Amino acid sequence: AQSVSQHNHHVILSEAASLELGCNYSYGGTVNLFWYVQYPGQHLQLLLKYFSGDPLVKGIKGFEAEFIKSKFSFNLRKPSVQWSDTAEYFCAVNAASNTGKLIFGQGTTLQVKP
């Protein structure tokens, strides 16, 4: 069965620090990968997604993620975080098999100190 693992459960950073959130998945076939963000009290919003092509994907608000197939990873990065990036971040995976079903990781809470 597919699963998604986010190793960092709670991350605390100061403003301007660099961010990297880990995401690993277990599935041997072709996958579609997503990062969603949930700001306090709000619903999930898509940050970025990878379907195919360039493994380095750029999303909104300066976020990017790199798909490394050999490592089954899709880590999220941002060179310089802001206080407004305080949120919960979810990695999700879908096997490219027309099921429409996403499997989410447990989420990582990011707290950015001003």
Next chain:
Amino acid sequence: DAGVIQSPRHEVTEMGQEVTLRCKPISGHDYLFWYRQTMMQGLELLVYFNNKAVMDDSGMPKDRFSAKMPNASFSTLKIQPSEPRDSAVYFCASSLAPSGGLQETQYFGPGTRLLVL
């Protein structure tokens, strides 16, 4: 587009009562998903529909939960009888159908925060 619409936004009820959560997907989206979010379990998929038909309800406790999609623009998730352990935020999401093996983005609603006393 108004996005995915959910109602109510908050619901407080007593154990044993029936609870009905409602969702209106984005117009034209063929897929509709119901998720439950708790501190302990994170985000869990309960059930999802494709063109109003249930595709996968393996994540839904079937003894007390039921989901319906009577038409393309409306879905309900019903809990009867409700229990304190059902307290969670319930999200509805919708997407276009996958095309050429590519998964379309799911768009989430604002959620319904349910508290069962």
